[in-house]
Amino acid sequence: MTGTRDTLLKRIWRGQDPFLNYPALLYRQDRQGWGSSHPYLTEAIEALRPSVVVEVGVWKGGSTISLASTMKAMNLDAVVIAVDTWLGAWDHWNNDEWFAHLNFIHGYPALYHTFASNIVGEGLQGHVLPLPLDSVNAAYVLRNYDVQADVIHIDGGHDYGAVMSDLREWWPMLKPGGVLIGDDYPHWPGVKKAFDDFFTEQGRFPFEFEEPKCRIFK
Structure with a gap:
């Protein structure tokens, strides 16, 4: 455990580690995902050597694993805060294939356990x-504990309103010199429009992108 993670664990989780004694063998590992490996992710860790990374929208943890693996290989005192409800979004509920990946148990998604078993298994x-x-x-929780991020990866909702909300919440929480990475750009129209509109307001458009991700340094 890193010192940074231990500090945040004590504040946010009151010292109760959600991965402690996790029964990973009860759940099947499944690394299925989209855009889980990308140069922007590894470059952010290698170049910035962050202590706090926030990932908004985690799914089964593919990109979380990419980020955390680079941290571990570099022996960084660093943590990825993985933000997700693990309940899916409207597009997962409207698509038969993605719906099945939510892994329902008695009417409730067990996707978190897929994520957790992936993290512990690795x-x-x-x-x-x-x-x-x-x-x-x-x-709101992280602001309450005065947590700011060196790197933020936005990979949550795909509609304009959700993405714009994410950008308005999280861009102010990025440290100067940090980088915000967005997924699903530019091929999801709502994602593209939200990023373009938000960063036009910030005077930072156009910005760099390499499908399916974009990045903006602060």
Whole structure:
């Protein structure tokens, strides 16, 4: 466990580690995901050597694993705060294939357990701290504890309103010199419009992108 993770664990989780004695063998690992490995993710860790990374929208943890694996390989005192409800979004409920991945048990998604078993199975629990909340409430919690991020990865909702909300909540929580990475750009129209509109307001458009991600340094 890193010192940074331990500090946040004591504040946010009151010292109760959600991965402690986690029964990973009861759940099947499944690394299915989208855009889980991308140069922007590894470059952010290698170049900035962050202590706090926030990922908004985690799914099964593919990109969380990419970020945390690089942290671990570099022996950084760093943590990925993984923000998700693990209940799916409207697009997961409207798509038959994605709906099945929510892994329902008695009418309730068990997707969190897929994520947790992936993290524990990869031995990365010392660099990951889950925060099972929606984006807005998670931002309120972290602001309450004066947590700012060196790197933020936005991979939540795909509609304009959700993405714009994420950007308005999280951009102010990025430290100067940090980087915000967005997923699903530019091929999801709502995602593209939200990023373009928000960063036009910030005077930072156009910005760099390499499908399916974009990045903006602060």
